[in-house]
Amino acid sequence: MINFSESITADIPQLEEWIAHDPYHFHQGNPEWWLTGNGLLTFTLLDERGPLCYVRLDEEGEHVRIHTQFAPEAVVSKRRLLVGMNQCMTKLIEMYRPTHGGMVFNSVSPSLIAFMGKRFNFVIDKDDDYVLEFKEV
Numbered sequence: 001m002i003n004f005s006e007s008i009t010a011d012i013p014q015l016e017e018w019i020a021h022d023p024y025h026f027h028q029g030n031p032e033w034w035l036t037g038n039g040l041l042t043f044t045l046l047d048e049r050g051p052l053c054y055v056r057l058d059e060e061g062e063h064v065r066i067h068t069q070f071a072p073e074a075v076v077s078k079r080r081l082l083v084g085m086n087q088c089m090t091k092l093i094e095m096y097r098p099t100h101g102g103m104v105f106n107s108v109s110p111s112l113i114a115f116m117g118k119r120f121n122f123v124i125d126k127d128d129d130y131v132l133e134f135k136e137v
Contacts, residue, residue, distance in 0.1 A: 001048065
């Protein structure tokens with residue numbers, strides 16, 4: 001079972017370590033950006049064994065943009081992460097479907113792109129973002 005928890009200043013050392021080991025985010029170096037109180041919603045995603053990732057959501061027009069800082073694979077297995085992400089995304093979609101037009105993320109990670117496409121039907125758009133539209137066409 002997953003939980004959403006506040007990300008707080010005590011999380012900064014862990015965020016710094018995870019960011020430094022992330023091939024996609026290592027250059028960003030701003031752990032405070034991931035703390036609760038920033039964005040539409042910012043939190044730590046936890047399972048029974050501990051933190052899985054940090055998530056920040058921002059409003060972008062009618063969409064909610066998803067940002068995620070993942071743990072190094074040596075800390076959190078892909079299996080654990082997939083279980084947590086599945087539950088997390090299901091809850092976030094349920095939360096934001098009534099109030100927003102969809103969700104969007106950007107990534108160069110083939111495994112993340114494939115997971116979000118297969119499991120939640122995100123598709124690439126003209127801006128190289130991956131979008132899930134809530135509204136019926």
